[in-house]
Amino acid sequence: MRAEAVGFELALLLAGAALAGVLHLGGLPTAEALLLVLAAYLLRHLYLLWRLARFIQRQHRLAPPFPLGLWGELYRAVGRYQQRSRKGRKRQLRFQRRFREAANSVPDALVVLGKSQRIEWANPAAAEMLGVRWPDHEGRLLTEVCAQTGLGTYLEADEYARPLEVPAEHDQSIMLSIRVAPFGERKRQRLVVGRDITKIFHLNMIRRDFVANASHELRTPLTVIAGFVENLASSALTPEPHRRPLSLMENQTNRMRSIIEDLLTLSRLELEDAASNLTPVNLPQEIEQVVADARTLSAGKHDITLDLDHDLMLIGNQSELRSAVSNLVFNAVKHTPAGSHVRVWWQDEPVGPVLRVADDGPGIAPEHIPRITERFYRVDKARSRASGGTGLGLAIVKHVLSHHDAVLSIASEPGRGATFTCRFPAESRLRRTDQVPQLQVLRSG
Numbered sequence: 399m400r401a402e403a404v405g406f407e408l409a410l411l412l413a414g415a416a417l418a419g420v421l422h423l424g425g426l427p428t429a430e431a432l433l434l435v436l437a438a439y440l441l442r443h444l445y446l447l448w449r450l451a452r453f454i455q456r457q458h459r460l461a462p463p464f465p466l467g468l469w470g471e472l473y474r475a476v477g478r479y480q481q482r483s484r485k486g487r488k489r490q491l492r493f494q495r496r497f498r499e500a501a502n503s504v505p506d507a508l509v510v511l512g513k514s515q516r517i518e519w520a521n522p523a524a525a526e527m528l529g530v531r532w533p534d535h536e537g538r539l540l541t542e543v544c545a546q547t548g549l550g551t552y553l554e555a556d557e558y559a560r561p562l563e564v565p566a567e568h569d570q571s572i573m574l575s576i577r578v579a580p581f582g583e584r585k586r587q588r589l590v591v592g593r594d595i596t597k598i599f600h601l602n603m604i605r606r607d608f609v610a611n612a613s614h615e616l617r618t619p620l621t622v623i624a625g626f627v628e629n630l631a632s633s634a635l636t637p638e639p640h641r642r643p644l645s646l647m648e649n650q651t652n653r654m655r656s657i658i659e660d661l662l663t664l665s666r667l668e669l670e671d672a673a674s675n676l677t678p679v680n681l682p683q684e685i686e687q688v689v690a691d692a693r694t695l696s697a698g699k700h701d702i703t704l705d706l707d708h709d710l711m712l713i714g715n716q717s718e719l720r721s722a723v724s725n726l727v728f729n730a731v732k733h734t735p736a737g738s739h740v741r742v743w744w745q746d747e748p749v750g751p752v753l754r755v756a757d758d759g760p761g762i763a764p765e766h767i768p769r770i771t772e773r774f775y776r777v778d779k780a781r782s783r784a785s786g787g788t789g790l791g792l793a794i795v796k797h798v799l800s801h802h803d804a805v806l807s808i809a810s811e812p813g814r815g816a817t818f819t820c821r822f823p824a825e826s827r828l829r830r831t832d833q834v835p836q837l838q839v840l841r842s843g
Contacts, residue, residue, distance in 0.1 A: 401721050404544065412673060414602065415465050419696075425485040427449065430552075433668060435623045437438075439605065441455040443469070446465055446469045448605065450469075450472070450473065450476065451731065453476075454476070456816060457832075459477075459480060460476055460480060461475035464477075469823050470696055470791045480565060480783070497662075498521075501521045502521050502522055504521060504523065505523055505594075505595070505694075506591055506592060506593045506594075507520070507521065507523045507526070507527040507528050507530070507590075507591065507592030507593075508520065508521045508523070508524060508526035508590070508591060509524050509530050509540065509589065509590040509592075510588075510589055510590075511540055511587060511588040511589075511590060512587060512835075513586045513587065514539075514752075515536055515540055515541075515553060515588065516538060516539055516540070516541060517530060517532065517535050517536055517537065517538055517539075517540055517543065518536065518587075519532055519536075520535070523592075524592065527566065527572075527592045527594065528543075528544045528546065528574075528590075528592050529543060529544055529567070529568060530543050530544055531635070531738075540553070540590065541553070544567075546564060546565055546566075546567055547561055547564050547565075547567070547576075547577070548564055548631075549562065549564075549576065550574070551580065553588070554704075558577065558578045558579065558580075561576060561577045562575070562576040562577075563574045563575050563576075563595065563599070564576070565674060570593075571596070572594060573594070573595050573596045573599040574595065575592070575595045576590065576591070576592050576593075577590075578590050578591075578603040579591070581595060591735055597667075599676065604680060606668050606669065609661050609664075609665050610661075610665035610666075612664065613658045613665065613823045614662065614663045616654075616658055617655075617658055617662075618657055620651065620654060620658065620801055623651060624648070624651040624652070624655065627644055627647045627648050628650055630644050630712055631645055631648055637819070645840040659791070660790040660791070660794060661790065663790075663794055664773065664790055664793055664794055664797065665720060666668040667718070667794065667797040667798065667801065668797065670801065672714040673714055673718055673798075673801035673802055675715055675716075676713055676714060677713070677714075677715075677716060678711050678712075678713060678828050679711060679712045679713070679714050679715075679716045679719055680711055680712060681710070681712045681719060681723075681744060681751075681753075682706045682707065682708045682710065682711075683745060684716070684719065684720050684723055685704070685706060685722075685723055685727075685742055685744055686704065686706070688703060688723050688727050688728075689727060689742060690703055690718065691724070691728075691804050692724075692727045692728055692731050692740075695728065695731055695732075696731050699736035699737065699770075700734065700736070700737070700738050700739070700740055701738070701739045701740070701743050702727075702731075702740045702741075702742070702777065703739070703740070703742070704741075704742050705741065705742070705743045705744070705745070706742075706743075706744045706745075707745050707746055708838060709742060709829055709830045709831070710744065710745070710746050710751055710827065710828075710829065711827075711830065712751055712822060712826055712827065712828060713828055714802050714824045714826060715798075715801065715826075718798045718801060718802075719798065719802070721794055722795045722799065723753070723800040725791035725792065725793075725794055725795050726753075726755040726795060726820075727740070727742060727755055728791070729791050729792070730755050730756075730757045730759075730818075733759065734757045734758075734759030734760070735759065735760070738757055738758055738759045738815075739757065739758050740755070740756070740757045741754075741755075741756045741757075742754075742755050743755075743756070746827060747821075748824075749821065749824060750821060750822045750823050750824040750825075750826065750827060751820060751821075751822045751826065751827050752820065752821050752822070753819070753820040753822075754817060754818070754819045754820070755818045756815060756816070756817040757815045757817075757819075758814070758815040758817050759816065760812065760815075761810045761811050761812045761813055761815050761816050762812070762816050763812055763816050767808050767810065768794055770808065771792045771793055771795070771796040771806070772793065773789065773790050773793040774789040775789060776789050792806075795818075795820075802823075802826065803822075803823050803826070804820055804821060804822040804823065804826075805820070805821045806818065806819070806820055807819045807821070
């Protein structure tokens with residue numbers, strides 16, 4: 399309809415010009431009258447187009463009165479678009495203002511880094527914790543402004559699964575936890591979050607020290623008590639009515655000794671962030687030895703099968719890995735009834751070596767799985783105590799795997815058994831054929 403209106407307008411002007419030429423109005427011939435009308439028509443359109451372009455270029459607001467005809471509709475449409483754009487910008491500005499007010503009130507340090515790890519924005523808490531002040535440090539590299547130990551390496555590693563926990567450079571008594579989250583276009587920007595964890599860190603240190611010291615102090619008197627109880631229980635001079643209480647005392651003493659040993663192991667693991675004394679570990683051989691001990695523990699009540707890649711070895715800490723394997727296998731024996739089948743699987747996969755311990759026992763309810771690796775957490779307290787479990791086995795497994803950059807996953811359904819899977823990184827795999835060169839690389843690193 400708009401194109402028809404333009405055509406009708408042009409036709410009407412041409413008809414008027416032709417009539418003026420025929421009647422010789424103004425003394426102009428028909429051809430000259432037509433040219434004059436067309437020129438005036440085109441000049442009007444060019445003027446309105448130039449005027450609209452000038453308004454848009456200078457970002458002036460289009461307001462009535464608008465031209466007649468099609469240009470009036472075009473001006474009104476641009477005016478409506480400008481109005482919507484102004485409202486959108488106002489909403490965006492309000493949102494940005496609220497976001498900054500919220501970010502400024504957060505007690506954690508927030509720093510936004512651009513694609514080249516240069517500072518784009520920071521909240522006031524970043525000045526107190528990291529020494530980053532915005533806008534004074536805008537455009538500068540974070541590592542130039544914040545000389546925090548290990549921060550540059552942490553950013554370049556581009557692996558942010560674990561936070562960086564370091565003392566603050568300006569005050570060594572303050573402990574910081576620094577996390578980095580990729581965001582923005584193609585995840586090329588970085589959001590650095592610094593948190594003061596001094597109180598939590600000190601509480602954890604106090605707890606670890608208490609557990610380690612208490613366990614260490616209890617070990618010696620418990621050893622003395624265990625020795626006397628064992629001598630009395632095995633002595634021929636002990637009256638028969640006293641043998642059963644002494645046997646119970648001996649069992650509980652051994653159970654307490656196991657708890658203390660596990661607590662000391664767990665405390666030692668918590669003191670380090672990564673495994674030390676890395677060597678090529680013949681894990682298939684370790685698994686076979688653990689399974690032999692588990693069969694002795696089971697006394698033939700469980701069917702334990704192995705599926706091992708005997709050429710697949712692992713770079714790690716031998717004692718820690720053996721502890722993790724023994725806890726997984728012994729748990730499968732202790733917490734499943736007689737006649738259960740336990741399968742231990744050690745194979746290589748494209749993503750890395752995998753250790754899997756599966757059983758067809760009673761399984762674990764879904765609500766227990768997220769907490770099952772917590773220390774002293776028990777799914778069935780009565781059954782765990784009866785089986786002699788300490789409640790620390792899976793906590794030890796979790797810390798050992800964390801030391802080796804491995805991941806523990808648990809799959810289970812009530813009545814269908816449970817499967818514990820340990821996935822190790824690909825760079826930790828080692829074949830018997832390439833043991834020597836990889837050992838040399840390990841020692842040189």
